[in-house]
Amino acid sequence: MDRLSALLEHNRAFTENREYEQFKTDRFPDKGLAVLACMDARLVELLPKAMGLKNGDAKLIKNAGALITHPWGSVMRSLIVAIYELRADEVCVVAHRDCGMRALNPNKILQHAMERGISEETIATLRAAGIDLDNWLKGFENVCDSVRHTVQTIRNHPLMPKDIPVHGLVIHPSTGRLEVIVDGYHCDIDPAL
Numbered sequence: 001m002d003r004l005s006a007l008l009e010h011n012r013a014f015t016e017n018r019e020y021e022q023f024k025t026d027r028f029p030d031k032g033l034a035v036l037a038c039m040d041a042r043l044v045e046l047l048p049k050a051m052g053l054k055n056g057d058a059k060l061i062k063n064a065g066a067l068i069t070h071p072w073g074s075v076m077r078s079l080i081v082a083i084y085e086l087r088a089d090e091v092c093v094v095a096h097r098d099c100g101m102r103a104l105n106p107n108k109i110l111q112h113a114m115e116r117g118i119s120e121e122t123i124a125t126l127r128a129a130g131i132d133l134d135n136w137l138k139g140f141e142n143v144c145d146s147v148r149h150t151v152q153t154i155r156n157h158p159l160m161p162k163d164i165p166v167h168g169l170v171i172h173p174s175t176g177r178l179e180v181i182v183d184g185y186h187c188d189i190d191p192a193l
């Protein structure tokens with residue numbers, strides 16, 4: 001059975017058995033939280049459990065590295081919508097140890113793309129069109145610096161209300177232990193970051 005069929009078969013049983021009833025909630029986050037986390041597969045269940053979050057408690061936004069690559073991209077927009085339209089009043093950025101985005105190598109990714117059939121010409125055309133692939137595909141060197149930078153990007157956003165605490169955390173992907181990198185209640189981050 002292919003993956004989609006298996007998934008749909010599970011889904012039929014899930015709905016028939018009314019297993020959804022235990023997840024019933026509304027779209028407003030009960031704990032008033034918007035969380036930006038990494039998409040790492042180890043965090044699928046671990047992150048909410050380790051943070052004491054159940055269905056309906058938080059707005060959870062995920063991407064590779066818990067990063068905001070552009071102040072006008074979809075992550076920042078999601079946070080703005082969560083705050084103004086969905087009653088979130090506190091933000092947590094949660095990156096993690098052993099993240100795949102640490103020291104990501106753009107050349108290696110492009111090499112893999114070519115091995116999968118993307119032509120060298122396509123890559124050259126993108127570069128010629130002004131797309132900075134190396135910058136777009138780069139990760140970060142240090143997870144704590146990255147979290148501080150992301151928190152600062154959120155706090156400095158012109159549409160972000162100044163009374164919203166923005167915390168920066170790093171979670172351990174095996175134990176779920178959280179380290180506080182930025183305490184959003186007492187912000188004293190280096191403005192240079």
Ligand SMILES: [Zn+2]
Nearest residue numbers: 038040099100
């Ligand atoms: Zn990660």
